[in-house]
Amino acid sequence: MSLRLRLLLMIGISLSLLWGGVAVWMLRDLENEMRRTLDQRLAMSARMVAGLVSQNPAAWDTRSGTAGVSTLTVPATAKGLACQVSSLRGEVFARTPGAAPAAIATTTPGFAEREIDGERWRSFTVEAHGLRITTADRLAERNTLLRDVMVAAIVPFVVALIGSLMMLWIGVRSGLVPLERLRQALARRAPDALTPIPDAPMPRELQPLVDTLNQLLERMRMTISRERRFTSDAAHELRTPLTALKTHLQVARITHGKDAETALDYAEEGASRLQHTLQQLLTLAQVEGPFSWDATQRTDADEVARLAMRDAAPGTPERIELVSGGPQVELALPQALAVTALRNLLDNALRHAPAEHPVSLEIQSTQDTVCFRVCDSGPGLSADELTRVTQRFWRRDTGRGSGLGLAIVVAITERCGGSLALAQRPTGGLEAKLTLPRAKRGDPNFD
Structure with a gap:
């Protein structure tokens, strides 16, 4: 998995979870607030009708002999909202057109819910001046309103989340440009180029990486230089004893007696010197090169x-x-x-x-x-x-x-x-x- 994809996944998932949690929290509060507002609308409507009744109590006097007859016509309100004015004995004086009598036929003050003909209603009842005023609305209409409000609230969140993810992708891509330039600079270097990477302007987070690479290049340069020096020293130092050894062996081949023995002695001495030099060179290369030892070893x-x-x-x-x-x-x-x-x-x-x-x-x-x-x-x-x-x-x-x-x-x-x-x-x-x-x-x- 690339670094860019890993950053996008980590930050994108974190951002989505954060935005999603905030959205759920906000929508839940919005739903509760909407339900409280609609309940307050029912209560305010009932109290408003009660206030109107208090202004002309004679029109609603149950002793006038007109009980049971609707003397006032209450105009239809918003769809799904119903209102009824009745006496405490249950005599209906006025009702909005299209209202289901069973939905608003309640005798208990306050809020109530019931299901009428497959539809659920929520009502509020208040008693004042010998009258019972009840307002009710369909929960289906409430749910439709809540759904419309939720959609109107969710769409900006979704758009903002998508926009944030797009900006995140652009930001991660542009933020990794210095790293890509560093990769290209290393890819263009020759295999034997061990010079330090130039200290060009770069993000502060990449500076330790460049410093570490420069230290590595310096160690590689020293190692290669040490190997080249070892090769040069070995070639220079071994040339003379090898030549002398070859010469003594040739003398021993073309002579006899004491001279041949002397040449062989010199050849043996040259071989010993050559062996000693080789051993010293190998020891020096081993000491200067990378090696490790057992930390628990005792040395008296x-x-x-x-x-x-x-x-x-x-x-x-x-x-x-x-x-x-x-x-x-x-x-x-x-x-x-x-x-x-x-x-x-x-x-x-x-x-x-x-x-x-x-x-x-x-x-x-x-x-x-x-x-x-x-x-x-x-x-x-x-x-x-x-x-x-x-x-x-x-x-x-x-x-x-x-x-x-x-x-x-x-x-x-x-x-x-x-x-x-x-x-x-x-x-x-x-x-x-x-x-x-x-x-x-x-x-x-x-x-």
């Missing part, structure tokens, strides 16, 4: 340090010194991300530190965060290098590795609400502080 800081040390120095665990004497704390992020970030820091420190000097790993916790402090005794970095070290594929001229380790750490901290701080140590070497959010009491991750 000491366990993260142990796993990161095992992955960074599988054959030489003595090169890393762990300093952790505080209570057990838990991290508010997945274990895999925390281990990946800390492992890259340890791997970077082990690569640049002398083999005879160990790398220090210290765990410090506060009320809201957990800090992993990694210190090495390597050559360190200059101020200019500290500003560029977290860039993708940045390496020193003589450096090895993929150049993605610290970039992955920065991506993880940005995604999980942490931070990475690098500083030159006064005694030489580099100090890296990886700060990650700590699970708080009351969270699903914390007991």
Whole structure:
């Protein structure tokens, strides 16, 4: 069901019910008021005749010897209305022409109803000056009058309702024109057009929709840009090791003995480097892309340090010194991300530190965060290098590795609400502080 039809149905039905309820209410009050008015007409007619009689009581004196003889002729009134003047003993002095005697032959003052020859009559009787004056009219004539009045009252309501529905249709159609223009503008856009929708004048109700669409387009632009950058980085970074690997394999094929073994060793080293680079690229793409994790997963800081040390120095665990004497704390992020970030820091420190000097790993916790402090005794970095070290594929001229380790750490901290701080140590070497959010009491991750 379209939005236009839904609005028309909802508002149209509500408007029809409202107008119908008001019409029924008004017509019911009108019917009651008409019946009261007609009854008042009967009563006023009877009292008016009584007033006329009081002006000449001698003409209606029952002792004049003319009782039972109609000495006055009362002219016919409106159709269906009858009047009779009689004595208290039932002697009729005057009656309107065509009046049914049974319809007005009543002895009880006030209103009364009766059915005569299949027709219902309503009468009113008043007694004054020794006379009984009765007026009556046919209920069929009343009903005809009421029906005519009802029709005259209903027709304007029906016309107004139809006119209101037509104006409603026109108003809904014109009100949805900005939405239709927005649809047409989106339909005319090219598939790769991710620029924001222009802030043209539009209704206030549509502005949140346009803002949301612009935010969606911006996120799509960033996602596509990230994918393009990943493709470009992968193509650029993998070209060199693939070329070197192919060259070493060709050398191993055309040589023998020691030279072939050396070429194969270089090829194996290039394959390992290629595998490491691919793994780092995939990790970076996963961290920067959309992903979700189980909110109930528990991540112990000491366990993260142990796993990161095992992955960074599988054959030489003595090169890393762990300093952790505080209570057990838990991290508010997945274990895999925390281990990946800390492992890259340890791997970077082990690569640049002398083999005879160990790398220090210290765990410090506060009320809201957990800090992993990694210190090495390597050559360190200059101020200019500290500003560029977290860039993708940045390496020193003589450096090895993929150049993605610290970039992955920065991506993880940005995604999980942490931070990475690098500083030159006064005694030489580099100090890296990886700060990650700590699970708080009351969270699903914390007991």
